[in-house]
Amino acid sequence: MNYFSLNNREHKANFEHAVVRGLAPDKGLYFPEKIGKLPKSFFEQIGSLSKTEVAFEAIKNYVGEEIPEKRLKDILAHTLDFDFPVVPVEENISSLELFHGPTLAFKDVGARFMAGSLGYFVEKGKIEKLTVLVATSGDTGGAVANGFLGVEGIDVVILYPKGKVSEIQEKQLTTLGQNVTALEVNGAFDECQDMVKRAFLDDEIQQKRPLTSANSINVARWLPQMFYYFLAYRQLKDKGRKLVFSVPSGNFGNICAGILAKEMGLPIDHFVASNNANNVVTRYLTNGNYEPRNSVQTISNAMDVGNPSNFVRVLEIFENKFGNLKKHLSSYSFDDLATKMAIKEVHQKTGYTMDPHGAVGYLGLQEFLKHRQDYHGTFLETAHPVKFMETVESVIEQKVQIPAVIDSILDKKKKTHQISDYDELKNHLLQ
Numbered sequence: 001m002n003y004f005s006l007n008n009r010e011h012k013a014n015f016e017h018a019v020v021r022g023l024a025p026d027k028g029l030y031f032p033e034k035i036g037k038l039p040k041s042f043f044e045q046i047g048s049l050s051k052t053e054v055a056f057e058a059i060k061n062y063v064g065e066e067i068p069e070k071r072l073k074d075i076l077a078h079t080l081d082f083d084f085p086v087v088p089v090e091e092n093i094s095s096l097e098l099f100h101g102p103t104l105a106f107k108d109v110g111a112r113f114m115a116g117s118l119g120y121f122v123e124k125g126k127i128e129k130l131t132v133l134v135a136t137s138g139d140t141g142g143a144v145a146n147g148f149l150g151v152e153g154i155d156v157v158i159l160y161p162k163g164k165v166s167e168i169q170e171k172q173l174t175t176l177g178q179n180v181t182a183l184e185v186n187g188a189f190d191e192c193q194d195m196v197k198r199a200f201l202d203d204e205i206q207q208k209r210p211l212t213s214a215n216s217i218n219v220a221r222w223l224p225q226m227f228y229y230f231l232a233y234r235q236l237k238d239k240g241r242k243l244v245f246s247v248p249s250g251n252f253g254n255i256c257a258g259i260l261a262k263e264m265g266l267p268i269d270h271f272v273a274s275n276n277a278n279n280v281v282t283r284y285l286t287n288g289n290y291e292p293r294n295s296v297q298t299i300s301n302a303m304d305v306g307n308p309s310n311f312v313r314v315l316e317i318f319e320n321k322f323g324n325l326k327k328h329l330s331s332y333s334f335d336d337l338a339t340k341m342a343i344k345e346v347h348q349k350t351g352y353t354m355d356p357h358g359a360v361g362y363l364g365l366q367e368f369l370k371h372r373q374d375y376h377g378t379f380l381e382t383a384h385p386v387k388f389m390e391t392v393e394s395v396i397e398q399k400v401q402i403p404a405v406i407d408s409i410l411d412k413k414k415k416t417h418q419i420s421d422y423d424e425l426k427n428h429l430l431q
């Protein structure tokens with residue numbers, strides 16, 4: 001399987017090179033040359049396949065010969081070694097809980113798959129030493145830190161916006177030590193992401209300290225996110241209604257992977273991109289103008305992204321045709337007040353506790369389902385409510401139970417370096 005750069009189709013790479021480089025030399029995102037359809041029989045049998053078997057069938061053509069079958073299956077088994085339950089919330093609404101992994105957020109899947117793939121390439125001597133540079137608005141940082149902790153030959157450097165992630169998210173990415181370093185940036189997530197992209201194209205850095213990305217711009221972080229939809233379909237296929245998924249969207253990697261799964265034949269009828277106040281895509285679908293803006297801070301901070309990297313991949317899947325996009329994708333945006341109200345109302349009505357990101361997803365779904373009786377809707381619960389304990393507890397007026405994995409980091413002291421601009425990042429990386 002080859003990938004091409006979305007900036008210049010002549011720039012090609014196989015899976016290994018796309019993962020090790022992260023971004024094409026022309027700053028473009030890699031995209032698969034072929035999106036193959038899975039056979040009908042796969043969807044008929046999906047209920048009897050294990051999680052690893054489902055994931056293997058979904059991803060094998062995107063990995064190609066670069067990782068042998070046995071090793072790929074081992075990586076997948078480790079990646080998916082927790083539950084992905086679809087939980088009924090209302091009559092025609094379910095929650096797909098993606099927070100049962102080690103850092104309690106959906107990012108664990110991509111981070112573990114990428115760590116497994118890079119670990120294999122280091123072991124085979126295909127790369128000597130690599131630094132994974134990653135920008136986070138909340139959840140990616142912790143998942144990447146956890147996924148890559150202690151992986152031989154790989155250093156991790158995480159940039160995060162100072163004061164704009166939750167206390168637990170910050171602990172997850174600043175307390176591990178070993179091969180993981182956290183840089184606290186005076187700025188927003190978009191500035192962190194821009195610095196990271198600039199560093200990849202900096203020859204001086206790349207020569208002295210080769211870098212790759214562990215954001216969803218990297219195909220090894222992006223593609224495994226399609227597993228959520230296959231695993232959800234196993235649990236939803238007998239609903240007898242059309243399926244719609246509402247995805248809380250920030251950098252658009254997750255929803256883009258879902259749309260890819262649909263292209264591969266997964267019977268999903270429609271997607272909803274649910275935005276917080278950072279609503280560049282909602283506005284685009286409304287007025288046809290794509291106008292990225294600086295992000296604003298919200299209570300669903302992992303979605304505080306003003307210029308979503310993966311939207312260009314979404315457009316590519318829809319052949320850059322606005323009509324195609326509108327047919328398969330709707331988008332709505334909600335402010336913090338509406339998000340809090342939704343957390344409160346759903347909790348009072350059903351006893352189900354949503355986190356602020358899931359609540360934005362729930363609201364988007366509700367909006368879509370208003371005049372559509374023939375759908376079953378699923379919103380993605382992308383993080384455990386405990387990660388936003390202060391907000392959630394004040395809204396539901398109840399304590400959220402703290403899982404043991406979180407309890408163990410609460411007393412740990414954060415270790416970070418502060419940086420303000422690209423030169424400081426460069427100095428840090430070259431030290």
Ligand SMILES: N[C@@H](CCOP(=O)(O)O)C(=O)O
Pocket residue numbers: 135136137138139140141214215216217250251253302303305309
């Ligand atoms: N929502 C993210 C921001 C980066 O997104 P990614 O999927 O491209 O890593 C976060 O929580 O950090």
